[in-house]
Amino acid sequence: MFGQELIDEIRKSGLTGRSGSGFNTADKWHAVLNANAEKKYVIANGAEGEPDTHKDYYLLSHYPQEIIKGIILAMHTVGAMEGFLYLKASYFDRLQSKLRHLLRGLPIKLVVENPGGYRCGEETIVIQVIEGKRAEPQFKPPYPTQKGLWGYPTLIDNVETIYTVKLINDGKYKKTHYYTISGHVEHPGTFEAPENITVENLLVLTDNEPQEKTFAQVGGGASGNIVTDNTYFSCKITGTGSVSLHLLGEAPARLLKLIKFYKKESCGKCIPCREGAYRLYELITAPKINWQEIEDILDTMEKTSFCALGRSIALPARGLIKLAGEVKQTITEEEYAKNNN
Amino acid sequence: MPKITIEINGKKIETNEGKTVFQIAKENGIYIPSLCYHPDLPAGSSCRLCLAQVDGSPRPTTSCNLTAKDGMKIKTNTPEIKKLRAKNLEFIFGEHVINCGDCLKSFDCTILQLAKEFGIDIYHYKHRKSQPRHYTYGHVIEFEGNKCIECNNCVEACKNQSIGCLKTADFNQETHIIPSTESPCISCGQCIVHCPVGAIHSKNNVKEVERELSLKRKKIVFQFAPSVRVSIGEEFDLPPGKIMTGQIITGLKKLGADWVVDVDLGADLTTYAEALELVERFSEKKNLPMMTTCCPSWVLYVETHHPEFIPNLTSVRSPNMIAGGILRQIFAKKVSIQCKDLYTVSVMPCTAKKHEINRQEMWHNGVKPVDAVLTTRELAYLFKKRGINLALLPSAKPDSPLGVETGSGTIYGSSGGVMEAALRTGYYFITGKNLKNVEIKDARGMKGLKEVEVQIGKQTLRTAVVNGMENIEELLVRLKEDPNRYHYIEIMACPGGCIGGGGQPISTDENIRQKRQNAIYEIDKKSTIRLAHENPVVKNLMDNELKTKSARKRLLETKYQKSAGPGIIQKIIN
Numbered sequence: 001m002f003g004q005e006l007i008d009e010i011r012k013s014g015l016t017g018r019s020g021s022g023f024n025t026a027d028k029w030h031a032v033l034n035a036n037a038e039k040k041y042v043i044a045n046g047a048e049g050e051p052d053t054h055k056d057y058y059l060l061s062h063y064p065q066e067i068i069k070g071i072i073l074a075m076h077t078v079g080a081m082e083g084f085l086y087l088k089a090s091y092f093d094r095l096q097s098k099l100r101h102l103l104r105g106l107p108i109k110l111v112v113e114n115p116g117g118y119r120c121g122e123e124t125i126v127i128q129v130i131e132g133k134r135a136e137p138q139f140k141p142p143y144p145t146q147k148g149l150w151g152y153p154t155l156i157d158n159v160e161t162i163y164t165v166k167l168i169n170d171g172k173y174k175k176t177h178y179y180t181i182s183g184h185v186e187h188p189g190t191f192e193a194p195e196n197i198t199v200e201n202l203l204v205l206t207d208n209e210p211q212e213k214t215f216a217q218v219g220g221g222a223s224g225n226i227v228t229d230n231t232y233f234s235c236k237i238t239g240t241g242s243v244s245l246h247l248l249g250e251a252p253a254r255l256l257k258l259i260k261f262y263k264k265e266s267c268g269k270c271i272p273c274r275e276g277a278y279r280l281y282e283l284i285t286a287p288k289i290n291w292q293e294i295e296d297i298l299d300t301m302e303k304t305s306f307c308a309l310g311r312s313i314a315l316p317a318r319g320l321i322k323l324a325g326e327v328k329q330t331i332t333e334e335e336y337a338k339n340n341n
Numbered sequence: 342m343p344k345i346t347i348e349i350n351g352k353k354i355e356t357n358e359g360k361t362v363f364q365i366a367k368e369n370g371i372y373i374p375s376l377c378y379h380p381d382l383p384a385g386s387s388c389r390l391c392l393a394q395v396d397g398s399p400r401p402t403t404s405c406n407l408t409a410k411d412g413m414k415i416k417t418n419t420p421e422i423k424k425l426r427a428k429n430l431e432f433i434f435g436e437h438v439i440n441c442g443d444c445l446k447s448f449d450c451t452i453l454q455l456a457k458e459f460g461i462d463i464y465h466y467k468h469r470k471s472q473p474r475h476y477t478y479g480h481v482i483e484f485e486g487n488k489c490i491e492c493n494n495c496v497e498a499c500k501n502q503s504i505g506c507l508k509t510a511d512f513n514q515e516t517h518i519i520p521s522t523e524s525p526c527i528s529c530g531q532c533i534v535h536c537p538v539g540a541i542h543s544k545n546n547v548k549e550v551e552r553e554l555s556l557k558r559k560k561i562v563f564q565f566a567p568s569v570r571v572s573i574g575e576e577f578d579l580p581p582g583k584i585m586t587g588q589i590i591t592g593l594k595k596l597g598a599d600w601v602v603d604v605d606l607g608a609d610l611t612t613y614a615e616a617l618e619l620v621e622r623f624s625e626k627k628n629l630p631m632m633t634t635c636c637p638s639w640v641l642y643v644e645t646h647h648p649e650f651i652p653n654l655t656s657v658r659s660p661n662m663i664a665g666g667i668l669r670q671i672f673a674k675k676v677s678i679q680c681k682d683l684y685t686v687s688v689m690p691c692t693a694k695k696h697e698i699n700r701q702e703m704w705h706n707g708v709k710p711v712d713a714v715l716t717t718r719e720l721a722y723l724f725k726k727r728g729i730n731l732a733l734l735p736s737a738k739p740d741s742p743l744g745v746e747t748g749s750g751t752i753y754g755s756s757g758g759v760m761e762a763a764l765r766t767g768y769y770f771i772t773g774k775n776l777k778n779v780e781i782k783d784a785r786g787m788k789g790l791k792e793v794e795v796q797i798g799k800q801t802l803r804t805a806v807v808n809g810m811e812n813i814e815e816l817l818v819r820l821k822e823d824p825n826r827y828h829y830i831e832i833m834a835c836p837g838g839c840i841g842g843g844g845q846p847i848s849t850d851e852n853i854r855q856k857r858q859n860a861i862y863e864i865d866k867k868s869t870i871r872l873a874h875e876n877p878v879v880k881n882l883m884d885n886e887l888k889t890k891s892a893r894k895r896l897l898e899t900k901y902q903k904s905a906g907p908g909i910i911q912k913i914i915n
Contacts, residue, residue, distance in 0.1 A: 115512070117512075134509060135512070139384075139386070139406050263513060263514070264513055265513070266512070266513040266514070267512050267513070267516075268491060268509075268511070268512045268513050268514065268515070268516025269387055269491075269493075269516075270386070270387045270388075270389055271387060271388055271389050271429050271432050271433060271490070272389055272428075272429055272432065274491070274513060274514060274516065275429075275432035275433075275435055275436065275466075275514075276432065277513075277514075278435075278469060278514050279432070279435070279466055282466075296424075296428060297428065299425070299428075300425050300428040300429060300432075302400070303400045303401055303421075303425055304389040304392060304400075304401065304403075304425050304429060305389075306386060306387070306389070311400075
């Protein structure tokens, strides 16, 4: 099954991108299939930049053949002659010999992100990196489906999305999703569970019910939303499918960690992200914290940053600030160090 | 082209499809603040000031890259947008050190104006660049890391010039612009005219000229280039293309110049000598195509990137260097002073001229023909600093005998001008007659690569005119296909020629360059002398002081050599 038939099947399944953005997969494939160009490309994105998320690694190490077959399926479907398997540097180091062996003779190139980091998973940056350019986001539109790698229509999908399409194609798709559980839990790891599961149900299913007051960051260890335990039962797991649990007292440290992360991961292209993250760090480590100023900066970053990276800090930061306010702790460098060994 | 109707701030606008909201707003007199947007460059959208709220969109978007669609409703001045802009502006001031003392932009600083507009505290955030990198690269370009806001315009401008000697290094707050040694800088200064915050500038010679003006140890003579007269008015809020020849002379006299002369004379001498050489090389078929060398950036480019073309370069000096030599070696004698007691200052539209005057092969016994070069911007700064408003000054005539303004000299300021002037005179040298119509229209205009054919007697002279380094590649391709395609090529590194030079007022774009160019040809049209060989001063010099071959060699000619380009000096300031 491939071509329009497969796309119809994907549409029926209702599959959305598993990178966290949740874009309709059938629409994306359809756009590339219908694009009129002499060349097309397919990229399987295994950059998995969100902290606390390891499901792509799990799939890459357990089902590499299915993923590769999925890439070929995608190439056949949209009419691409060349494919790329794009990996996070640490995954590349660990998996390259195995993957190279499996890719032998196939028109699929194994590429590693450069210089690495959170932003290197953003689709326009993935394209920049493969083209050997500076890892900076590009304007959308044009979307990669219209003008992607070297200006040609490009299908760029998360590794898990491609794996799932392979399952759909084989009639093995059971509406499940891969979830990573980490943090203050008994049994951390990657688990397969039904789509749209709630935090509560996943924790029960994996025997990870917390015994203390906790909060969770759901759907990515950086950009994921902050959820308190009294809403676990109603919170469906979105984004990259990660759940990381933390004790309530860790909120200030997590906030500091979050800000440090964004400060480091900014590509430096636009003013609000580059400067905003720096000033947030300055403010949060000051002896007296100016929360209003922090909120102003978050608002500016959320509304005026160039790409999703700068825009995404506001949601988790606001959640953590609320919790940090509840635990009434000030954050110091030492505390941060203590909480992170 | 299909029409669309959009609404900006409640105002209905009908316009052509395919434009950005920023462009449409500008065309319709709707102000949207911005820093990094430049019509010459692809939108970078890094300053995040040109925000616009599209109806139905969850958050504001930048208007510089927002293509207008039919029926779009846009607001550019909501309270929310104003607040967001103010915050981003505060961020910008955290990167740009307030060090305005000798900043050429200090009289019309874009970011300071914005700060006033938004009423922000420019010291709200402490300047964060603890170890800014300062570079001197090329021969004259200086980069101040602690003023840079990383908008990337200089990198793009350098790429536009097909040089690419600037690049962005590192990420996050460590992002910074660095020069590279792989592709040597040609000092064209296009990075400077595209920098919104004055972080890049050429070596500042204002202080040393001021010093000479106040010390009065020497007699001071200023000479100014053709294109300066049509651009300097912009620095005094006059429209681009306003002809300021007479006002510049009055202004320079006010500053304390003893004499003010016009580089047009140097240009006419260049034309005369170059036309002679062209006729000679054309008839002998020697080292063709002959290439002009009035543009020092182009000369640097040949020496550093394509030394194989060195034999093609004309041996004739640029107007600046010829005029400087004439002033010092001939004019000084005429006014009975020692050549060393004359201080010569050239006002140029060009940053690379600052390097040209230091080329020792053109010095006479260790004496520079020109002591200092001020760019158009630097002169305007000096005027402003001394409280001289050029716009209000009366006009004056240049000092004779060397200061005649001629049409043939003035057109040097525009792309195609050198070619046109040389062809006018070359035609005369070959046929003994003047062209019936001296205006060679094919050589004019903004097109990057123009081809001009002139019928001289039974022969056809095939020429090319290039402006903007980006068009060199195309020229090289054509030359590779057919090395005999052209006999004579004029090349100017900057877009539009000197009127778009790296030393010109910062607010430059295609429209402004066009207006400056129009003014240049306006001057030519009204001139009584439009042929270099009919300039009485040129005739006189050629018949007397420059009669001998050795004198011509000494004052009119030069040579070139292969070079690796200058190094890069990095200065780290704590």
